[in-house]
Amino acid sequence: VAAGAVSVLNINGTLHGEEIGMMDVDENDGANGTTREDLVQRVALMEAMIAEGRQATGRYGWNFVLWGLVDIVGLVWQSAKPHWWGAWPIAITVGVVLQIVGVRIFYCRATTTLKNRTLRSIWQVMGVTMCLYCFSGALAHRANGIAYLAAVFMMLGMAHSISAVILRWGVQGGVGALWLGGGVACYFVPGRWLNWLFLIEMVVGMVVFGLYAMMLERRRARQAPVMRHG
């Protein structure tokens, strides 16, 4: 029996997919007359399908790219017109609209896993919290303090770090650390550096990370083994 056959017998274990043969159209075959080869084929089939199911993930990388760009636009706009109140509310509103459009394009509710639902919930709640926090700060014209920016960084650091723990993904853990470190740095760097700190965090911790996640999602989709007829 192939080594892979052993691993599939524990369906909770880590499995590796392999090429599987054709699918019978006549599915009325029972277990009678099953040969040893048939059984080994069934093991390989289970292994491939479980591996395939585990690879089913959503497409979320674009969210990071979108919000990174929205925040960069907000920052540049605010820097160009420092006393104009509208930069952030408009940038965030446009971001929310693009988010809704993006969800319609990218989001596919073909499958649901507890892990995906948990991650989605964390980021949805974080997004709503962030919007409320930023909007109320901007509307009250009290969004300029260091603590305000540090809190934004910390919220993002927390969401990234929780996601990294759930996904056991070191890269996102690094991004979480980058945001948390940025939140701490806000209190220690000179005030004139804050915009640069914000810009670096957004470029690296959102745009670059989002592009990397999108690249991985595409690669995973290409590598996914699909069962074929014939």
Added chain:
Amino acid sequence: MGEGLPELDPVVHGKLRLAVLSLLVTQEEADFTWLREKTGSTDGNLGAQMLKLEEAGYVAMEKRFQGRKPQTVYRMTAKGREALAGYVAALKRLLGGAL
């Protein structure tokens, strides 16, 4: 199969049904088109096999709308998980000598 060897559940044993159950065991729920795509099956064949799994109580089906699109969603039942676990245990015994 000789005397004393475990019986394989014929509902689980069908290739397409086994493939579907193996996919569903990794998901909370999955829609028909996703299952069709992953198994490389046809609408008719998959529909017939899903009906058999439903009749056996191994999967539960729900029809709903995603926006304006109708969607048929399946989830594995506790009975289905038990059946798959039983099938795996039987396979283990049958192939045990070589494992």
